[in-house]
Amino acid sequence: MPDSPFTESPKTLPPKQESRENSASSPPRAEGAPAPPAAGFNQLDLSDVMLSALAAAAYHEPSPVQAGFIPRALTGGDVLGQARTGTGKTAAFAIPILERIDQAKRGRRPSALVLVPTRELAVQVRDEIAKLALGRKTRCLAVYGGKPIRSQISQLERGSDIVVGTPGRVLDLLARGPLQLEQLQCVVLDEADRMLDIGFRPDIEKILRRCPKERQTLLLSATIDKGVERLARRYMVKPEIMDFSPLTKAAETIEQHYFTVEEMRKFELLVKLLKRESPEQAIVFCRTKRGTDRVHRKLSQKIKGVECIHGDMQQGARDRVMRAFRESKVRILVATDVVGRGIDVTNISHIINYDMPQSSDDYVHRVGRTGRMGREGVAYLFVTPEQGTELTRIEMLINSQLNRDEIEGFQAVAQAAPPQQAPIDDAPPEPKPPPPGQRPRRRHRRGL
Ligand code: AMP
Numbered sequence: 038m039p040d041s042p043f044t045e046s047p048k049t050l051p052p053k054q055e056s057r058e059n060s061a062s063s064p065p066r067a068e069g070a071p072a073p074p075a076a077g078f079n080q081l082d083l084s085d086v087m088l089s090a091l092a093a094a095a096y097h098e099p100s101p102v103q104a105g106f107i108p109r110a111l112t113g114g115d116v117l118g119q120a121r122t123g124t125g126k127t128a129a130f131a132i133p134i135l136e137r138i139d140q141a142k143r144g145r146r147p148s149a150l151v152l153v154p155t156r157e158l159a160v161q162v163r164d165e166i167a168k169l170a171l172g173r174k175t176r177c178l179a180v181y182g183g184k185p186i187r188s189q190i191s192q193l194e195r196g197s198d199i200v201v202g203t204p205g206r207v208l209d210l211l212a213r214g215p216l217q218l219e220q221l222q223c224v225v226l227d228e229a230d231r232m233l234d235i236g237f238r239p240d241i242e243k244i245l246r247r248c249p250k251e252r253q254t255l256l257l258s259a260t261i262d263k264g265v266e267r268l269a270r271r272y273m274v275k276p277e278i279m280d281f282s283p284l285t286k287a288a289e290t291i292e293q294h295y296f297t298v299e300e301m302r303k304f305e306l307l308v309k310l311l312k313r314e315s316p317e318q319a320i321v322f323c324r325t326k327r328g329t330d331r332v333h334r335k336l337s338q339k340i341k342g343v344e345c346i347h348g349d350m351q352q353g354a355r356d357r358v359m360r361a362f363r364e365s366k367v368r369i370l371v372a373t374d375v376v377g378r379g380i381d382v383t384n385i386s387h388i389i390n391y392d393m394p395q396s397s398d399d400y401v402h403r404v405g406r407t408g409r410m411g412r413e414g415v416a417y418l419f420v421t422p423e424q425g426t427e428l429t430r431i432e433m434l435i436n437s438q439l440n441r442d443e444i445e446g447f448q449a450v451a452q453a454a455p456p457q458q459a460p461i462d463d464a465p466p467e468p469k470p471p472p473p474g475q476r477p478r479r480r481h482r483r484g485l
Pocket residue numbers: 042095096097098099100103121122123124125126127128165381410
């Protein structure tokens with residue numbers, strides 16, 4: 038067990054960057070200075086009330102993201118942090134927000150607005166902020182779709198200091214009037230890449246245009262692609278770019294395996310795998326909502342403690358499932374990526390990628406749901422005979438190979454499937470399938 042629950046450290050802690058506003062170039066990348074040694078929270082220039090809240094939360098050491106992000110955000114400047122969930126990124130922006138709220142303006146209109154991609158994350162971030170606000174009168178509200186807007190309106194009318202919300206609902210509340218942003222000191226774009234992925238760019242831009250010009254903007258994103266860069270360039274002022282992405286992308290505490298399996302036999306394999314592993318808690322990732330429902334229905338006939346979650350479900354049902362999962366009343370959660378990402382449940386021992394993720398980045402996010410807080414976790418990926426290229430792409434991204442696994446009755450695919458890449462004339466003799474846990478010698482002939 039490592040000393041700190043967080044195993045990653047920032048690759049670099051950058052010097053102050055130049056403004057990129059209206060600049061055509063990419064945001065400059067941080068370079069040079071190595072990460073400082075983890076300092077205790079009392080070296081971060083925090084108030085006594087904050088130190089007491091951190092002690093009550095049993096946060097003894099700042100995570101690398103917090104050690105790097107907090108001092109810069111406390112200065113009031115814009116910061117762009119590349120960090121994924123599970124690294125303590127929520128507290129990294131919540132602590133400076135709580136410390137910087139202007140007490141004279143407290144209690145009526147919000148001083149901070151946090152935009153998040155999903156309803157689950159809105160609740161999670163609100164709860165984390167509430168935990169860190171211990172000993173203050175700060176009011177924090179979560180606003181998101183799928184819940185009656187009326188109660189959110191009346192809560193807003195009673196006054197709030199920090200509003201956490203999904204872009205759609207925030208826009209709605211702005212249009213109806215109860216949410217007013219004139220007093221905003223800080224805007225946070227949390228999981229910015231995800232918000233852009235699911236099409237929130239127009240909503241985010243509309244909201245940002247309604248925020249006061251004199252404000253702090255904090256942006257957190259697991260990946261910094263062109264879309265995120267464009268957002269940063271347009272709406273941030275001289276942001277400091279801080280890269281906390283782990284070197285190997287997937288945490289070192291996660292064992293990663295794959296199975297080769299034909300599409301039609303995936304469910305059978307899933308049942309066998311769950312029986313073999315008997316996970317403490319597991320998420321089974323599927324690609325579509327219908328697929329999620331189907332796997333859930335069939336699995337519940339065989340195993341107890343199975344639930345599912347996806348974007349077509351009523352918010353009340355989603356909340357209930359998440360609560361039960363967090364309280365370990367649900368052992369196996371069948372989920373789509375949208376809700377799977379950002380889920381913060383520390384007991385997840387197994388991730389099963391039942392369907393190949395849409396992108397390699399999604400794989401990293403899915404797998405990052407386990408091995409949290411330095412715990413050990415195992416991830417499995419089901420690969421059909423046609424998906425060898427996708428597997429290789431993932432391996433290139435995480436810079437390591439997944440171990441091949443086998444289970445009784447599922448060795449046949451490796452022998453049965455013909456090699457796809459080489460023309461018959463060039464094909465060398467058929468390779469023998471490797472024993473379980475060992476990689477085939479030639480990657481392009483892994484017998485998928
Ligand atoms: P996040 O990356 O914000 O989703 O945080 C992941 C988990 O780490 C959450 O359950 C937090 O409550 C927890 N956490 C955040 N900061 C610390 C810390 N300094 N020490 C221990 N746990 C922490």
